[in-house]
Amino acid sequence: MKKIWDTQNGQAMYAIDETALHNRVIKKKNKARRTADLTEKIFIGANLFAATLVLVPSIIKDKFSITGTLMMVLMYITAGFILYIRNKRLKTQDNFDSSMVGDLDNAIATADYQVKFSKTSRFYLFSVVLLTLGSLLESGAAWWVILLVTIFFAVTYMAARWEHRTFYVSQKKDIRAMRDKIISMENEEPEDKFDQQV
Numbered sequence: 001m002k003k004i005w006d007t008q009n010g011q012a013m014y015a016i017d018e019t020a021l022h023n024r025v026i027k028k029k030n031k032a033r034r035t036a037d038l039t040e041k042i043f044i045g046a047n048l049f050a051a052t053l054v055l056v057p058s059i060i061k062d063k064f065s066i067t068g069t070l071m072m073v074l075m076y077i078t079a080g081f082i083l084y085i086r087n088k089r090l091k092t093q094d095n096f097d098s099s100m101v102g103d104l105d106n107a108i109a110t111a112d113y114q115v116k117f118s119k120t121s122r123f124y125l126f127s128v129v130l131l132t133l134g135s136l137l138e139s140g141a142a143w144w145v146i147l148l149v150t151i152f153f154a155v156t157y158m159a160a161r162w163e164h165r166t167f168y169v170s171q172k173k174d175i176r177a178m179r180d181k182i183i184s185m186e187n188e189e190p191e192d193k194f195d196q197q198v
Contacts, residue, residue, distance in 0.1 A: 051075035111172035
């Protein structure tokens with residue numbers, strides 16, 4: 001923003017490329033939406049695929065384990081729940097003012113949703129780990145298989161935690177900082193006018 005003082009009429013004038021700034025805000029809003037959209041689709045697809053991988057062999061062999069069945073049911077329910085909250089998000093994502101601050105509030109709401117989704121998914125991972133290990137023990141799997149699966153889940157959890165901090169939390173902070181900056185710039189104008197009049 002470039003501030004210009006007009007000495008003839010004693011008013012503070014602001015030369016702002018509002019279109020470019022608003023376009024930048026819209027890009028952040030769309031990026032937050034794309035991130036949430038992709039995450040939801042991946043989780044829905046992964047849960048449906050994994051649950052089906054448990055279901056089909058169980059039907060073919062006509063053998064259902066307790067932990068395998070619980071995991072399958074959990075994954076199908078989780079996929080359905082994510083689909084539900086996704087539809088809810090899509091219905092409410094445009095209930096904001098069609099202004100620069102409104103678009104930023106929209107982006108913040110989506111980023112906040114993504115942060116909560118990411119945090120919840122890590123707790124969900126624990127239930128999958130417990131059921132998977134239970135299924136392996138129930139089927140009498142070798143100790144090294146159980147160890148490899150445990151290491152895999154541990155690495156997955158650490159990667160999810162890193163992703164949560166690096167992408168989702170930082171994106172939310174970035175959008176909030178941008179909103180605070182724009183609000184502060186808007187509040188500067190009347191104060192500067194008053195100072196110059198005094």
